[in-house]
Amino acid sequence: MKDQLYKHLRILQELGYEYLFMEKDMNLTEEKEKKLKEIGRAIQECKKCDLYKSRKQAVLGEGNPDSSLVFIGEAPGGDEDKLGRPFVGRAGKLLTKLIEAAGHKREEFYITNICKCRPPNNRTPTPWEMEACFPYLEKQLQIIQPKVLCLLGATAARAFLKRNVAITKERGSIINWEGKLLYLTYHPAYVLRNPDAEITLFEDIKKAIELAIEK
Numbered sequence: 001m002k003d004q005l006y007k008h009l010r011i012l013q014e015l016g017y018e019y020l021f022m023e024k025d026m027n028l029t030e031e032k033e034k035k036l037k038e039i040g041r042a043i044q045e046c047k048k049c050d051l052y053k054s055r056k057q058a059v060l061g062e063g064n065p066d067s068s069l070v071f072i073g074e075a076p077g078g079d080e081d082k083l084g085r086p087f088v089g090r091a092g093k094l095l096t097k098l099i100e101a102a103g104h105k106r107e108e109f110y111i112t113n114i115c116k117c118r119p120p121n122n123r124t125p126t127p128w129e130m131e132a133c134f135p136y137l138e139k140q141l142q143i144i145q146p147k148v149l150c151l152l153g154a155t156a157a158r159a160f161l162k163r164n165v166a167i168t169k170e171r172g173s174i175i176n177w178e179g180k181l182l183y184l185t186y187h188p189a190y191v192l193r194n195p196d197a198e199i200t201l202f203e204d205i206k207k208a209i210e211l212a213i214e215k
């Protein structure tokens with residue numbers, strides 16, 4: 001229903017309508033925001049794994065709590081740790097650029113990571129760290145109720161699939177997971193190191209968005 005409405009709104013926008021007065025279930029959205037903030041407070045106190053020792057602050061995620069699509073990376077980097085927001089460094093700027101190139105705004109979706117604290121020197125989080133943090137992500141997903149999870153990079157995919165993932169071979173895969181669709185693609189940081197992969201990441205983001213907003 002939400003996806004259908006969203007499609008109609010996009011058609012109206014393409015027809016030139018700039019403003020629409022729409023009644024939204026504000027109570028439900030506010031309730032979701034409240035619950036997400038509670039998780040945000042819990043992670044600031046969390047010491048379940050050693051990543052708490054080197055963080056400036058834990059980073060919950062941000063965006064639309066009603067989104068049918070959630071982008072999930074592996075962990076905050078230096079800029080994210082400093083600012084308390086996900087995907088705000090160079091990789092985040094690329095992600096934002098590609099979402100916009102697909103005709104959308106970053107704020108339409110929810111963006112987060114598997115681990116909420118920055119690993120020292122931006123190393124890959126260990127399986128144990130990911131396992132320790134995963135329940136926070138599960139709670140976020142229970143609240144947001146998205147249809148599609150766009151997993152950015154092999155580490156995020158590994159956290160869901162509980163096995164090693166060769167992302168260059170498996171990107172573009174769509175996998176059922178607990179009533180949701182996992183869409184596997186590159187991490188934008190990989191694309192910064194391999195610019196030829198940018199078009200593939202763009203196509204994947206477009207496809208993940210289409211999957212999320214189609215009927």
Ligand code: SF4
Nearest residue numbers: 046048049052117133
């Ligand atoms: S990474 Fe997750 S589990 Fe580890 S300390 Fe931070 S919030 Fe807790």
